[in-house]
Amino acid sequence: MASAPRTTSRTADDDWWRSAVVYQVYVRSFADANSDGVGDLQGIRQRLPYLRDLGVDALWLTPFYTSPQVDAGYDVADYRNVDPLFGDLTDFDEMITDAHALGLRIIVDMVPNHTSSAHPWFAAALAAGPGSPERERYLFAEGKGEQGELPPNDWESIFGGPAWTRVVDGQWYLHLFDPAQPDLNWRHPEVRAEFEDVLRFWLDRGVDGFRIDVAHGMIKAEGLPDVGFNSMTTGQRQSELLGKGRLPYFDQDEVHDIYRAWRPILDSYPGGRMAVAEAWAETPQRLARYIGPDELHQAFSFDFLDATWSADSFRKVIDTALAESTIVGAPTTWVLSNHDRQRHVTRYGDGEVGLRRARAAALLMFALPGCVYVYQGEELGLPEVLDLPDELRQDPAFRRTGESRDGCRVPIPWGGELPPYGFGPDGSELSWLPAPATWRSLSVAAQTAAPGSTLELYRTALRIRHEHPALAGLDAITWLETEPGVLAFRRTTGDAEVTCVVNISGADVTVRGYGRPLVASADLTERGDGHVLPVDAAAWFERR
Ligand code: BGC
DSSP states (O other): OOOOOOOOOOOGGGGGGGSOEEEEEOGGGTOOSSSSSSOOHHHHHHTHHHHHHHTOSEEEEOOOEEOOOTTTTSSOSEEEEEOTTTOOHHHHHHHHHHHHHTTOEEEEEEOOSBOOTTSHHHHHHHHHOTTOGGGGGBOEEOOBSTTSOBOSSOOBOTTSSBSEEEOTTSOEEEOSSOTTSOBBOTTSHHHHHHHHHHHHHHHHTTOOEEEETTTTOSOOOTTOOOOSOOTTTTSOOGGGGTTTSOOTTSSOTTHHHHHHHHHHHHHTSSSOOEEEEOOOOSSHHHHHTTBSTTSBSEEOOOHHHHOOSSHHHHHHHHHHHHHHHHHHTSOOEEESOOTTSOOHHHHTTSHHHHHHHHHHHHHHHHTSSSEEEEETTGGGTOOOOOOOOGGGOOOHHHHHHSOOSGGGOOOOOOSSSSTTTTSSSTTOOOOSSOOOGGGGGGSHHHHTTOTTOHHHHHHHHHHHHHHOHHHHSOOOEEEOOOOTTEEEEEEEETTEEEEEEEEOSSSOEEEOSSOEEEEESSOOEEETTEEEEOTTEEEEEEEO
């Protein structure tokens, strides 16, 4: 492993993230090289040519660090090492070297809001007792009530239940997620220094960027004030305010100091190292504060993901996102699915209807200017697996709320006749979650070179997005007049022009005047001087 030389000179390539297609690899479910039923770094390495051929620019890898895996690796016990489940640091170095050789960049997940309860700092905090410097790195507090038997305040875990757990000596500690994920005290200088060093550790190993987990959470309001309600008192969960209201444990102004300290570290490395925030804020304006030349490069905009299947809903979120991106001077991020949310095939209606809409949504997304995030398996049109047996579900939220994110985390089907469809090496039968029998026809092998398959649609669309001058840049979109329920916008660069049309009107429509069809999510038929665009379909047309 070579250490990167420090330099601040910038090149045009440093802006790669502005229009990149980033593929989210959910490591434990992507590809299993050692037959243990869990995806790993060597599995990713073997499948890099697939990702290059798909046409993505970068991979975002979910956490692969040493962890008890209570929250699938978002509970980190050692930020500078690889969990044996996924390999070791040599595997990481080999994987990133091969990725770079194929022109693929690597973004890793950084989890700074909380550690695992198995982190040596937390073990030391428990051992050292109340009032000790070791406890200062976390958020320990005395309880309320005569004997301190009540939590210090009314905060609620995102995974349900109180955000506080009491330890044997009577103090309570804060965990905004699972009790196995104690929140760090980001007002402590050692915490700040530690994470700055962890960033450098991975930058030195060559990573091109970071996805910052719970980027809005690290600073809590002074005095840890009550929210004023929670599921216990009013039946309303505090997490319902995410992205809509203020909470004393999220989006505090002081959190920006952390990113202002991180940015010079990223900028001191060559090659355009970037960071994207997973942040929830009350308003788009407050979300925009995470982005800028002295903070982070991007923040996920989940409004596109949350848009319902209607032309008005999409148009509104696209316009808002593009307007905001102009204000902050950074391109929007477009996301349809990730490892925390129900897969969009299912959100859009499941079955054939859901798949048709998901394919159309992909063409809509890929035609927009900005950075696109593709969640593994969406290129195969995978639906949410809704009928996983409860005893196999592993999401810690399931035990506390009955809601589980396991259905979007089922291992990828690569090929073959029987589950787990080539997830592991030939003959390997293990997979940490079972793939449904219906996934045989959705595997990579089944869809490769199959006319009309979702995989080939993604490959074609991504190739055009990269190569077509009208789509490759960041030029603005122009909305075109259409009939109700139809979205049409144009991208133009010089003489090149691409029009994206999405039919959400509930009936087939005839479109004309946009030029030659480039790609469509469903078969187009010629009619007179135009084309019939079927219901729930999208197409790109070009004129040069
Ligand atoms: C991640 C989740 C995780 C949580 C706690 C989220 O932002 O995406 O998967 O459970 O953070 O780390």
